[in-house]
Amino acid sequence: MAYFDAASAAPLHPIARQALQASLDEGWADPARLYREGRRARVLLDAAREAAAEAVGCRPDELIFTSSGTRAVHTGIAGALAGRRRVGRHLIVSAVEHSSALHSAELHESAGGTVTQIAVDRTGLVEPSAYAAALRADTALACLQSANHEVGTEQPVAEVAEACRAAGVPLLVDAAQSLGWGPVEGDWSLLAASAHKWGGPSGVGLLVVRKGVRFAPQGPVDERESGRAPGFENIPAIVAAAASLRAVRAEAAEEAPRLRELTERIRVRVPQAVPDVEVVGDPVRRLPGVVTFSCLYVDGEALLHELDREGFSVSSGSSCTSSTLTPSHVLRAMGVLSEGNVRVSLPPGAAEEDVERFLTVLPGAVAAVREKLGAPVASEVAREEDVLVVDSLGKRCPIPVIELAKVIGDVPVGGLVRVLSDDEAARLDIPAWCEMRGQEYVGEEPADKGTAYLIRRVS
Amino acid sequence: MAYFDAASAAPLHPIARQALQASLDEGWADPARLYREGRRARVLLDAAREAAAEAVGCRPDELIFTSSGTRAVHTGIAGALAGRRRVGRHLIVSAVEHSSALHSAELHESAGGTVTQIAVDRTGLVEPSAYAAALRADTALACLQSANHEVGTEQPVAEVAEACRAAGVPLLVDAAQSLGWGPVEGDWSLLAASAHKWGGPSGVGLLVVRKGVRFAPQGPVDERESGRAPGFENIPAIVAAAASLRAVRAEAAEEAPRLRELTERIRVRVPQAVPDVEVVGDPVRRLPGVVTFSCLYVDGEALLHELDREGFSVSSGSSCTSSTLTPSHVLRAMGVLSEGNVRVSLPPGAAEEDVERFLTVLPGAVAAVREKLGAPVASEVAREEDVLVVDSLGKRCPIPVIELAKVIGDVPVGGLVRVLSDDEAARLDIPAWCEMRGQEYVGEEPADKGTAYLIRRVS
Known part of the structure; x- marks a missing residue:
């Protein structure tokens, strides 16, 4: 544990x-x-x-x-x-x-x-x-x-x-x-x-x-x-x-650099071991024991459950783990991805071998959640003029982003995808996905139901 | 202890x-x-x-x-x-x-x-x-x-x-x-x-x-x-x-009557053992472990110190023990004596022998405090027409009541004593003293300095 x-x-x-x-x-x-x-x-x-x-x-x-x-x-x-x-x-x-x-x-x-x-x-x-x-x-x-x-x-x-x-x-x-x-x-x-x-x-x-x-x-x-x-x-x-x-305080001089080194390992090795991860927070000006990352196409609550089963207690700022269904105000203010968010905050005395085991276990846990979400319910996908429309109304994060990712290859470079979503997390996660994927986030506009998010394929 | x-x-x-x-x-x-x-x-x-x-x-x-x-x-x-x-x-x-x-x-x-x-x-x-x-x-x-x-x-x-x-x-x-x-x-x-x-x-x-x-x-x-x-x-x-x-709660059925009996001993025996004491609070409808009494001509804080030296921790609603120098709002609302006030509140498990020792020690402790206060600084006492005036301005409880008690015998039955005091406690304690002593409390009136309290000797 x-x-x-x-x-x-x-x-x-x-x-x-x-x-x-x-x-x-x-x-x-x-x-x-x-x-x-x-x-x-x-x-x-x-x-x-x-x-x-x-x-x-x-x-x-x-x-x-x-x-x-x-x-x-x-x-x-x-x-x-x-x-x-x-x-x-x-x-x-x-x-x-x-x-x-x-x-x-x-x-x-x-x-x-x-x-x-x-x-x-x-x-x-x-x-x-x-x-x-x-x-x-x-x-x-x-x-x-x-x-x-x-x-x-x-x-x-x-x-x-x-x-x-x-x-x-x-x-x-x-x-x-x-x-x-x-x-x-x-x-x-x-x-x-x-x-x-x-x-x-x-x-x-x-x-x-x-x-x-x-x-x-x-x-x-x-x-x-x-x-x-x-x-x-x-x-x-x-x-x-x-x-x-x-x-x-008496232990801090020794413990702070030790924890800082352990969280640095997580900062460096998680993006190497897990695809589509964004480590968030300042890489240098930071608390010794805290490291936070977000995983694309992952439901934060499901990931926390996977990690809990493996014996790791961590928390998440993903909307999926919150009773209000809105992502953490911190991640929102930073404009970073909130889906599949994991905060690791090591207590003084945290064991190096536990951190190593976490790094070993995490890729499988993320993959397991992604696999479960891999076959989302089919969206109605329809071409309207030159725009591919994805109707994700009524679906919760990370489904809208998963559906966007699935269809972006279906439009030509320069073409538009219009994602309809009424999930508040989409407002944060779709632009964040664009930034991570090098696609252009054009903007949002009100739709008959929910909000329409416009993405232009640039690569 | x-x-x-x-x-x-x-x-x-x-x-x-x-x-x-x-x-x-x-x-x-x-x-x-x-x-x-x-x-x-x-x-x-x-x-x-x-x-x-x-x-x-x-x-x-x-x-x-x-x-x-x-x-x-x-x-x-x-x-x-x-x-x-x-x-x-x-x-x-x-x-x-x-x-x-x-x-x-x-x-x-x-x-x-x-x-x-x-x-x-x-x-x-x-x-x-x-x-x-x-x-x-x-x-x-x-x-x-x-x-x-x-x-x-x-x-x-x-x-x-x-x-x-x-x-x-x-x-x-x-x-x-x-x-x-x-x-x-x-x-x-x-x-x-x-x-x-x-x-x-x-x-x-x-x-x-x-x-x-x-x-x-x-x-x-x-x-x-x-x-x-x-x-x-x-x-x-x-x-x-x-x-x-x-x-x-599981212990209450046994402990409540036991404490009630112990506090009843205090209620009954304190007025027998200590002169000029008023036991306050309802004699029947009351908490099992609480008993409160007030002692005329006693400074509450001094009494608490005496009792603490003897190994008893009790509290007081007297003005003398309060940083605000006003008597407890509870005693004031009840209109009872506040000077020399002592609250005994027994915790569950309080030992009978401790209560007995308290009853043994209390008369001496009260007497010691009264003795120390027995020679208060001299008041200017002057007859004005038919009224004996006691100037207790600038003196704190219980001095005004002590000075009143000392001179009441100096006026004939039917005569008046006028106590000048600027201590808020006097407003409560002088009427309470009259009630305890069977003298008539005539009332108060504003004076050049402080308040004048009028007492008629009736016995």
């Missing part, structure tokens, strides 16, 4: 387990109480806060513990927006932020605020100048992840922070994916993170608000955690979170 | 510890994932939900886990108010609810809603007819605790639920203090609770929303827990919470 989905949740670090068990006896009481058990709990909480602050690179009184990374992002964005309400209600986020940030932005917009989404390039990277250009007199807050959770691309946080600082706008950094590897560089103003991403327990996030940043906590008043995180403190889990953060 | 503050937080139940440790290995992965580790986590989460729902007496799909009892109350009130926004924006709460409910009400009021607070009698009990009378055509929600957290008084939830049901208004029950002892009776609509109050771990609350109750979650969208509790599920803690709820 090999668990390769550390970007979702890392298994509990041994130090986290020890710290949790030890503090169950000492950390259950109310740290606001003056009696012995309360004082003990307070000592543990204070020590955990100091350890976490040291790892982050902030003052202990700038750091609070929340009940999750998602809560840290929600609380940070809402509090910073409210604190700077008089400045204005403009919020900047990148297009590839975690859903906790994007959903916060949606809520802000529905409440009358304005939001600018910063686009990314094909590797998932934002351009610092795009942030600089988006800053306005009424910008209350800008948000940027330190590294992307789906493709591992590391963002130029320090440069963006500098642009924000120059404009007097606070920058909130979602450091959920990177904090275990090291502190976030640059002069950011707020930072959010999640303990279970670095091997800490579930139930602990952290939010840092630098002194001097205007911040107005939202929701009912509560005196816990400087009034910024309501509810009784979960001290045993907080102690475990802080202890494991120190532990993974 | 005897920990007598279970109403703040109960020590971890052995079953909670076992369940937590066992599920650290199985429950850390993302339950939304389809691979083996995710499926295992999902199985644990589903089983915990079923167990908790059975203990509450609801359907599993009506129950979600939150990160604390406070969050459950915040989420429940906000979601129910928003869900019935079209009906109106009137909210009913009792005056003795937990601060999480009262702070939610304040937020609602500051956002333009209206709030009716239902008064309680001297035992802390609400009158069901008062709820019935407060229900209006625009009432969106009513809230009532199952039992009070400071004095243990059990509320007539079933009768209030019936009145609400008749008016078509949902009732949210804060069952934080009682759920470990048994399900909440009556036809309530929403219920909130907190695991660390029944011996579960910190970091878990639960919120039940009955089918058919209109509910609109607030805050950014998140798909976890039916969209009602954002953030990664804390499954090991949830499993431990559910397991310990079942365990304490």
Whole structure:
């Protein structure tokens, strides 16, 4: 069994387990109480806060513990927006932020605020100048992840922070994916993170608000955690979170290059071993343990099942694995193929032999899924004037692309294929297929039903 | 050492510890994932939900886990108010609810809603007819605790639920203090609770929303827990919470009468052993493990320190122990003495000999504090016409009451004492002293500085 989905949740670090068990006896009481058990709990909480602050690179009184990374992002964005309400209600986020940030932005917009989404390039990277250009007199807050959770691309946080600082706008950094590897560089103003991403327990996030940043906590008043995180403190889990953060940091110097080498093998060897694969994300500026690729003509969910049967736990941003039937917003923003998408995120300590076995097993797994999909239900194919029409209405990804691939050879070079599809993933995957195959993507237009995608055969 | 503050937080139940440790290995992965580790986590989460729902007496799909009892109350009130926004924006709460409910009400009021607070009698009990009378055509929600957290008084939830049901208004029950002892009776609509109050771990609350109750979650969208509790599920803690709820329920039949007998000893014997004590809260309709009393002429914080030195951990609703220097809103709403307030809340398994030792130690501890306060700084005492004036300006509780007690014998029967005080606690404690001492409390009036309290000597 090999668990390769550390970007979702890392298994509990041994130090986290020890710290949790030890503090169950000492950390259950109310740290606001003056009696012995309360004082003990307070000592543990204070020590955990100091350890976490040291790892982050902030003052202990700038750091609070929340009940999750998602809560840290929600609380940070809402509090910073409210604190700077008089400045204005403009919020900047990148297009590839975690859903906790994007959903916060949606809520802000529905409440009358304005939001600018910063686009990314094909590797998932934002351009610092795009942030600089988006800053306005009424910008209350800008948000940027330190590294992307789906493709591992590391963002130029320090440069963006500098642009924000120059404009007097606070920058909130979602450091959920990177904090275990090291502190976030640059002069950011707020930072959010999640303990279970670095091997800490579930139930602990952290939010840092630098002194001097205007911040107005939202929701009912509560005196816990400087009034910024309501509810009784979960001290045993907080102690475990802080202890494991120190532990993974101590191991990072050795573990980061080791995982980086393992993911580099996947980056290089998957396209050699599997035809029609696109490795996505920045090849250099990336998290040590994350590598993501997409396989043409593959149903992501079926591939995950194949890999699970072989003992590999990975995740996918394909539409086929999502309850909403829309592809990952990250892959969409990058404009890369989403079908047959696989994210491998190695936890610290991942075994080299498991990675090698994954590389051995993957080609067969992909081939098996492609074979099953190889005979899709027949489409009505009809020539209208000089255009070959493929009716893929009612069919889900990757069928529309499979049908396109099957007929592209039936039109002469210069001829057009018109794919009718009502699957949202086609909008992403058909242009991506054209790019991978060197065909020309002409564009889309509304059809009687769904959307018509026009492709010109150029080779 | 005897920990007598279970109403703040109960020590971890052995079953909670076992369940937590066992599920650290199985429950850390993302339950939304389809691979083996995710499926295992999902199985644990589903089983915990079923167990908790059975203990509450609801359907599993009506129950979600939150990160604390406070969050459950915040989420429940906000979601129910928003869900019935079209009906109106009137909210009913009792005056003795937990601060999480009262702070939610304040937020609602500051956002333009209206709030009716239902008064309680001297035992802390609400009158069901008062709820019935407060229900209006625009009432969106009513809230009532199952039992009070400071004095243990059990509320007539079933009768209030019936009145609400008749008016078509949902009732949210804060069952934080009682759920470990048994399900909440009556036809309530929403219920909130907190695991660390029944011996579960910190970091878990639960919120039940009955089918058919209109509910609109607030805050950014998140798909976890039916969209009602954002953030990664804390499954090991949830499993431990559910397991310990079942365990304490199984022990309740034996433990409840045992604790009730122990707290009854305190109720009866403290007033015998300590002069000038008022036991507060309903003598019959009360939680098994909670008993609260107030001691005249005593500084609550000093008494807590004395008791802590003797090895007893208790809490206090006295103003002197609070950072805000105002007495507990519960004691204030009941109109009982707040000075020298002590809450004893026995955890399951509390030893009889510890209770006996507490009863032995308490009189000396109270006497020691009274002795220290026995020589308060001299007040300017001056006769103005027929009134003896005591200037207690700038002095904190319990000094104003001590000074009143010292001079009441200096005026003839029928004569008046006028106490000048700027301590908020005096407003509560001077009338309470009059009631305990059989003197007449005439009333208060604004003074040049602070407030003047008028007392007539009648005996």
